[in-house]
Amino acid sequence: MSPAFQSHNARTGEILPGEFHEATLQQVDAALRAAAAAFRPFRSTSVETRALFLERIAAGAEAVAEELIELADQETGLGRPRLPGELVRACNGARMFAAMLREGSWVDARIDTAIPDRKPAPKPDIRLMHRPVGPVVVFGASNFPFAISVIGSDTVAALAVGCPVVVKAHPAHPHTCERLASIVKAAARESGLPDGVFCMVHGRSHEVGSALVAHPAAEAVAFTGSLRGGRALFDVAAKRERPIPVYAEMGSLNPVFLLPGALSSRAEQIAEGFVASLTLGTGQFCTNPAMVLAQGGADLDFFLNEAGRRVAAVAPASMLHRGIHQAYEQGIHRIQALEEVLVTAKASGADPSRGQASAILFEADSEIYFKHQDVLREEVFGPSSVVLRCPEPAEMVRFAESMDGSLSATVHGTPADLEEYRELIDVLQTKVGRLVINGYPTGLEVCPSLHHGGPYPAATHSHFTSIGLGAYLRFVRPFCFQDVPESMLPEELQNSNPRGIWRMVNGVRTQATVG
């Protein structure tokens, strides 16, 4: 019998009934073999079959929404209205990919027709479209038990395009994962799909994760979590005889720049929005604004006062699990240990025995950042942020030029500010995946235009997003058909364009038939 572990109530720390077993290497192997065996039949299913499958997952989750929310609340402490809202987002995500399948243009079909009498050589008929890569291993995030977990963006994007999925259940919410997995399995059965299209294994150890990534049948990996965890999986995949991509989204500092005009005209309003963003979900967002830069002066002092007042008033809340709480405490202690960094404000009343975090706001001169980058470049996951007081505008550019890749950067500025700080905004665009003007980085809008990724370490591959419609691109590769008879081509590439999709035909975008 492999080692067992239990799940805990996030608020009380109490052990929840029931236990889970570390997957053995045999179980990992069985899951990926089943996925590999299911791949060919699954990739040949119709888009309608897969769209219905996704809709059944969404409907299945909605049918037991209260039960799921209750389970997830016990295991994550995220509460209401967050969890009901997140479940809606997860179900909407499955339906978004179902709609994408039915619309059909996601395959990026391209057709270049033959010219048999071309000189000096005939031009062949060449057609291309996206096809699934094969079994995908999904590691969900602790902070999104619905939207980035068993039925989250990675899973539904992979299933949509015809990739079987093996999920590694998150050890911090295994009960929620089990319930969600049963919903996906039931949806697969109802859709007449082979069992291997979806499997889940449990594990707290690195060994289970490494074994999944190292397995010869795995073709791609999706991960959301810490830099250390993501990089470890990336390294395992890179060392394989046949390397596979690990799409890891690993969080970032998400710096916020407060430009002078904005700071002078609406510091209070920005402070309110900033603290709400910083402390949303107890600060447990990948897009949490962990650093703020502004020119020193009375306006910044006023902002610090306003923001500090609000941070001090934040009610303590339990973090997702004790490990995250401990890491948060260690992270803020590392910052507090720097004597040049001051604590602007700290929320009171947190009970460490209940895993509760105190929101905290630090301030320092920007030179301290450059002196202590070893500490201050590192993300502290939780409701903590450091305000850097810059002596001059050029210092913000210097920060931007030296910063690590980040999911987002936010700039608050009047039109005149934005004009004056064009260089800063230009540099930021080479460092992040998303630029937010006069808003806040948390709260992702899931839509075709969203990009949730960015230069390393925000993500391991900046071309891909883990959230939004583009998330499926990680799990497809273009496939090229040369002189393949019409009857053997997928519908999407047939002359008659039976699905009426958008295609590029001889260089021109069209929904028309060919010939």
Add this chain to the structure above:
Amino acid sequence: MSPAFQSHNARTGEILPGEFHEATLQQVDAALRAAAAAFRPFRSTSVETRALFLERIAAGAEAVAEELIELADQETGLGRPRLPGELVRACNGARMFAAMLREGSWVDARIDTAIPDRKPAPKPDIRLMHRPVGPVVVFGASNFPFAISVIGSDTVAALAVGCPVVVKAHPAHPHTCERLASIVKAAARESGLPDGVFCMVHGRSHEVGSALVAHPAAEAVAFTGSLRGGRALFDVAAKRERPIPVYAEMGSLNPVFLLPGALSSRAEQIAEGFVASLTLGTGQFCTNPAMVLAQGGADLDFFLNEAGRRVAAVAPASMLHRGIHQAYEQGIHRIQALEEVLVTAKASGADPSRGQASAILFEADSEIYFKHQDVLREEVFGPSSVVLRCPEPAEMVRFAESMDGSLSATVHGTPADLEEYRELIDVLQTKVGRLVINGYPTGLEVCPSLHHGGPYPAATHSHFTSIGLGAYLRFVRPFCFQDVPESMLPEELQNSNPRGIWRMVNGVRTQATVG
């Protein structure tokens, strides 16, 4: 002074006048620093500036075409009509990307407009488009001194999207590289671009290549060459503190399947086309058909006889350089050393002192392949192919299921054959990047539908192509603008759609304006 090396006449082995120096670490650093400094100005240039730059490269090469062809012929022995044809392809490639820039839809613009009064939270305005990743390091191929070298697909695709390029000159044709680099530099000057948009360094040692890939300013790497060379660079990049993608195209076996109906009705014609494909450019193509599978019997014997007769009559020709010739000789000796493998035919008259290769055709029972995969799975770069005699149709499926990733697979079959072998064709689609029916794998058609890549080891990342319009996708990443004022948005994302490009607006593809 760093170590010097010379170039050689590919046919005679004579040293060509002039010498080249291994780039020092300082030179590598200077090249990448210059590229990094040029990135921000270069990415801000208009598409028209970059289109003109590409066209000047093409025009510059065409203006000295005879000189380039003469140089390349000395250094590669590829001769005419191959080299003039390849130069045309390279110049067409530059112009294809210029046309792509002017058309403009390559940025994959997406717009989701705001809904300020949405409940429970306002919907922000989100817009997305492709932006360049930064400095790209290009390693050209020995076998394409024009089309996959200094002015080849990798370089022009990267320059098109606004990525500065540092080329590592191929040590087997450094004179050709120097001449081409001077053309690119002149085009950059004429276009008013900073010098750092294009640099070239020389080197034969692994150290130069590794230093380029390890340099902190490098953002992506393109490589075409051997599995060993590509994997070495991949490993360097994966071990960086900040890993970067290495897009390596590393060749493959490109198996050809001869189905019974085709073999019985047109074995002679297939043999003619096959031998032409096998020996084109002295077999020095990544898509060279290095393995043939067919059911044993009289039809296959007839094919072997016809193909063997043609292989025996192939005139000897010098390979690209002595190193490749030596590797070819070693590769065919490894195969010949297997006693169960017979030499069907071998061309005579090759003069090893002139680096000349003899085309060779082997035959063996398919079980020998499974017994000696250590030898037979490995690509032998040159005009060598092994015909595997299969005892039954299922053996071809077994081969396909066990084969490594490959750039292409080719199937010759009558309509009835293709119907009967659907399973084989289905399995092949999970293993290769391009399926060719009743044709030959060599001779790429450069167009939007082409995919030149495939599962590892054909390429390090199966989502990307190194040839064709899609080649630029390796050098861009999506960038997301949230609530960014119209005046600060790139033209491609402005409401008025001033460039008239195709965009996805609120989920619908359109060339229309917004609002």
